Amino acid sequence: MRFSPLTVVRLPSLRRRPPMELRDEVLKEMVLLRERTPDINGSVACTVDGLPVACDLTADNGDRTAALTAALVAMSTRMLSLSGRGDLQETLISGTAGFAAFYAAGPTIVLTVLARPGTNLGLLRLEGNKTAAAVAAIAARIR
Numbered sequence: 001m002r003f004s005p006l007t008v009v010r011l012p013s014l015r016r017r018p019p020m021e022l023r024d025e026v027l028k029e030m031v032l033l034r035e036r037t038p039d040i041n042g043s044v045a046c047t048v049d050g051l052p053v054a055c056d057l058t059a060d061n062g063d064r065t066a067a068l069t070a071a072l073v074a075m076s077t078r079m080l081s082l083s084g085r086g087d088l089q090e091t092l093i094s095g096t097a098g099f100a101a102f103y104a105a106g107p108t109i110v111l112t113v114l115a116r117p118g119t120n121l122g123l124l125r126l127e128g129n130k131t132a133a134a135v136a137a138i139a140a141r142i143r
Contacts (some may be wrong), residue, residue: 011108019101019115019143021143022053022054022138022139022142022143023054024054025142026045026053026054026109026135026136027054027055028054029131029134029135030042030043030045030054030056030081030111030131031056032131033056033080033128033131034056034111034128036127037113037115037123037124037127039112039118039119039120039123039124040114040115040116040118040119040124040127041057041058041098041114041115041116042055042056042057042058042113042114043055043056043057043111043112043113043114043131044057044065044069044111044112045060045105045109045110045111045112045135046065046066046070046109046110046112047070047100047108047109047110048064048068048070048073048074048093048107048108048109049070050067050069050070050071050130051066052066053109057114065112065119066112068104069110069112070092070110071098072093072102073088073091073102073104073110076088076091076102079081087104088104089104089129090102090103090104090128090129092121092125092126095134096116098116098117098119099114099115099116099117099119099121099124100112100113100114100115101113101115101124101128101132102124103128103129103132104132104136105131105132105135105136106135106136106139106140107141108139109135109136109139111128111132111135112130112141113128113131127131142143
């Protein structure tokens, strides 16, 4: 039996970094968020599959935060789908040392915001959603 030779097809990488212009503009929005809301420690914007877009954290754990964000978004999306509650808008996790809030920023980007204990959650939600909308608009314009 004789087999034909295999043809190697080179596919584009699915794990490529977002454009630098996108990173810079998103980072500006994230810095403005931290400056407007004093209880916010920092934020990370990433793709829904966990690739960091921009990071405004003091600690060097943006890659890990992005990966965990992707996992949480997948679980949250699945839960909403399973229970018939619509599309993901935000997820809030409350811990003894503060809050982690996750906002959909368009169909492909998620904004993660970390805040101190005692944060005004109404203000966090308002500013988080405002920044997520700005990030979504930037991504739509650049991509």
